[in-house]
Amino acid sequence: MSRTGSSPASDFPLSGVPEELARPMLPHLEAAAVEMIREIQSLVPEYARPPESRYGQRMRWAVEQSVRQFVDAIGRPDVDWETITAIYRRIGAHEAREGRSLDGLQSAIRVSGQVACRRFIREARRLGWSLDTLGMITESLFVYLERIAGAAGQGYARAQGELAGERERSRWRLRDLLVADPPASAEAIGELARSAGWPVPKTLAAVAVRPDPDRAVPVLPPVLLADWHADDPYVLCPDPDGPGRDRMFAAIRGTRSAAIGPTVPPARAALSLRWARRGHALVERGVLPGKEPLRCLDHLPSLVAAQSEELLDVALGSRLAPLMRLPPHRRDALSRTLLTYMENRDNAVAASERLQVHEQTVRYRIRRLEETLGGVLLDPDRRIELLILLHYLVRLDSGDRRLSSGDG
Incomplete structure (x- = not known):
């Protein structure tokens, strides 16, 4: 399990190393950071960015902070990890918001550790460290890398949860916008659809449903937009006459009754929902058959007469x-x-x-x-x-x- 907060000295062997051991390393911190960045950009494609770019500058700053934090922790049992873990939580969150996985960041952390190990071995030879001292430093390095990787994972998971919540709220707003009357513009629908991560289809159909009170509402694919809590619940189904037909029928299979409105462009979803609800009302009155989902266009005379x-x-x-x-x-x-x-x-x-x-x-x-x-x-x-x-x-x-x- 990753550790991201402050921890006692027993959790971090570096605290047992004499503090004066850090002094000969201080002039070489910048060179160590440069070597790590060069190695990361060579071995991790996601980080092969120009050094002068904003992304390159932020990466250099994060690496420099990581190197300095590690060396500053030598001989200190009271290390405050919040500064460095906060940096990596933000980095993890940024990766999530950019839609990337943590694979690149985890690879970059491993590469940095490999560079650090090589340099510590050279330092041990140059400064005459004992094997015990080198062992404590390298062991501490692995604990440190685990700590910052765990912080990145925390930030990533939290941002993903926030993004999922934002996307779900956008889906609710999009659903309501689609069935608004008068209809919204195609531009407004497209903009909100992008925020919701919902590909705008060429056509859709509204399905008026009556959930079965003895069963949980179905778990729907993200492409289907539903309002199970409305007085008259409904589902919006993209591409109902093509591949979307199977998803539509799977979504309404667990409901007590359903009526499928006419297939329309997305901007006319309110029309499809209006007629789906009218057809469903006739099903619930017993006027139209309800054993199978009712297709409203198959019962035009009844729907027209009912109005x-x-x-x-x-x-x-x-x-x-x-x-x-x-x-x-x-x-x-x-x-x-x-x-x-x-x-x-x-x-x-x-x-x-x-x-x-x-x-x-x-x-x-x-x-x-x-x-x-x-x-x-x-x-x-x-x-x-x-x-x-x-x-x-x-x-x-x-x-x-x-x-x-x-x-x-």
Whole structure:
């Protein structure tokens, strides 16, 4: 385990070396730092920067501080490590913010240690150190290198945590910006997406979901943006008609129900979410099927009709008054037959197969409807209107508000 704070003398053998041993080394500290920098730049590609560059100058300063701190610690049991460990915590944090690993820094520390060992061996010969003294110095060197490497790791980990928090907050802001109405500009989306580390897709789809209360919400890939805590939770899925489709379905597999909005450019995500929520509301009402994720574009008539329920409810009593006055069971059979017949291009055979009744039953009901509704069935200008009304009556409306008045 790395040690980065102050420690007793027993943890750092250099404190047992006579303090006067440091004096002959002081004139050679700058040369030692220069040799270390030259070796680092030769062996560690990440640090092969021009000496006059800002990066090169900062590296030289850090190496010089490291060398001086080590020599100053000779013979001192009360060494304050905070100065040097703070330097390396900052260096580790800088590497994290630049998106680099600690491999280069760890290599540079090892290279510095190798240079220091070579120089200490030369110093031992020059100054006549004993083997015990040389052993204490080299042992202390390894403790020192461990200490500064540990400090760099601490700074790196802390900065990574801060960056992750900042990136997650940017993702939340981006998610909210995408579904804002009126929509944000592509420039605003792109700028925030860069901060969030989110590649802007060509298309996306919003998925309205209802999480299963008995299960934890799914852990999503970073490319998916979700708001599980909204009153109506949702997920934004990039590229829903391509490779992103698998991620989308994996994300919503653990939910109780889901509705997929139309695929749109990112700037129109609010539109996709609006229709996804409308489709999901119909699923929760039991109007549309909910066993599988609902694709809203596969249910356009129901979604369009659901947005005009008040108008259609009034129009039923006006446009289809003779049909609405029939008893509920007869009205239901005739309405379903006529809607299916029209959806099958007025083909009685195809309608009978879908309704699972005899072909003659379909023809009989259509004749009854012609008698009941008069010329409405034959008027081409009324056909779209009739389809919408029938779709609303059969697929969306339970008829509860009209049963008593319809039979009265």
